[in-house]
Amino acid sequence: MGPVIEARELTHEYPDGTTAVRDVTLAIEAGERVAVVGANGSGKSTLQLVLGGLVEPSAGTVEYFGETTDAEAVRDRLGVLLQDPNDYLFNTTVREDLEYGPAQLGMSRETADRRVAALADELGLRGLLERPPFRLSGGEKQRAALASVLAFDPDVLLLDEPFGAVDAHYRERIRKLVTDHEGTVVLFTPSLDAVPEVAERVVVVGQDGTVVADGSVRDVLTDGSLLTENGLRPPATVRLFEGILDAAELPLTVAAARRRLLREER
Numbered sequence: 001m002g003p004v005i006e007a008r009e010l011t012h013e014y015p016d017g018t019t020a021v022r023d024v025t026l027a028i029e030a031g032e033r034v035a036v037v038g039a040n041g042s043g044k045s046t047l048q049l050v051l052g053g054l055v056e057p058s059a060g061t062v063e064y065f066g067e068t069t070d071a072e073a074v075r076d077r078l079g080v081l082l083q084d085p086n087d088y089l090f091n092t093t094v095r096e097d098l099e100y101g102p103a104q105l106g107m108s109r110e111t112a113d114r115r116v117a118a119l120a121d122e123l124g125l126r127g128l129l130e131r132p133p134f135r136l137s138g139g140e141k142q143r144a145a146l147a148s149v150l151a152f153d154p155d156v157l158l159l160d161e162p163f164g165a166v167d168a169h170y171r172e173r174i175r176k177l178v179t180d181h182e183g184t185v186v187l188f189t190p191s192l193d194a195v196p197e198v199a200e201r202v203v204v205v206g207q208d209g210t211v212v213a214d215g216s217v218r219d220v221l222t223d224g225s226l227l228t229e230n231g232l233r234p235p236a237t238v239r240l241f242e243g244i245l246d247a248a249e250l251p252l253t254v255a256a257a258r259r260r261l262l263r264e265e266r
């Protein structure tokens, strides 16, 4: 199938001279679930803007679906969720915000209604649809913003911290929506705890805006020194068993850690 997003030698410098993304070459294959991780200020959000075609890089190119470097030509196939949910909530009601993307992209009314209703149920927004979006809580806004991106059924999701302000119940719902997505998912996050539940590949961005590692979730998340050098730390379950188990055996999730402990008890 080939890459859905192929970035070549991307660099982005802001007008004040800050280089946020530096010489990034990265291919995201169709159907992959990738986490882009890095400390605060490492350039994840800027990379997301450039990969999502919302910001023109200072240098380098991004090719979409092996077809085009014009993001506008494939806008209906890219679902970009930025960090601030307010970027998605600008209509009179939450319902209008959720219907906006599908309408813009010419989805039939019937399909749009069905998708919006299903997402509203899934993300606990049903009772909030007629409310003005500015009267939502932080977590509700985040759920509504995600719903507005999923509503138009994009092939590729580029999600900045979709779990940020969300409680445990909806975190699980969002995890399921993301892992059930029949397409490609790129998650941008400074926190590694949710990564093993969502991604299979991890790209680490260093403080200088370069890609410093790109590998399987296990290889990257059990490499304590790589993570520490880049302002990150391994998930809690890895830290718990570090030095006790071999890297290949370190549990990446709470469920895996529990299985491991129960096995020891027998």
Ligand SMILES: Nc1ncnc2c1ncn2[C@@H]1O[C@H](COP(=O)(O)OP(=O)(O)OP(=O)(O)O)[C@@H](O)[C@H]1O
Pocket (backbone or CB within 6 Å): 014, 015, 016, 018, 019, 020, 038, 039, 040, 041, 042, 043, 044, 045, 046, 047, 190
């Ligand atoms: N509009 C801007 N103008 C100038 N510099 C900027 C701008 N936006 C971001 N930066 C700088 O670019 C660098 C990368 O920022 P970016 O927001 O991409 O990082 P991030 O990895 O997403 O951080 P966080 O984890 O805090 O969200 C930082 O040094 C930041 O201060």
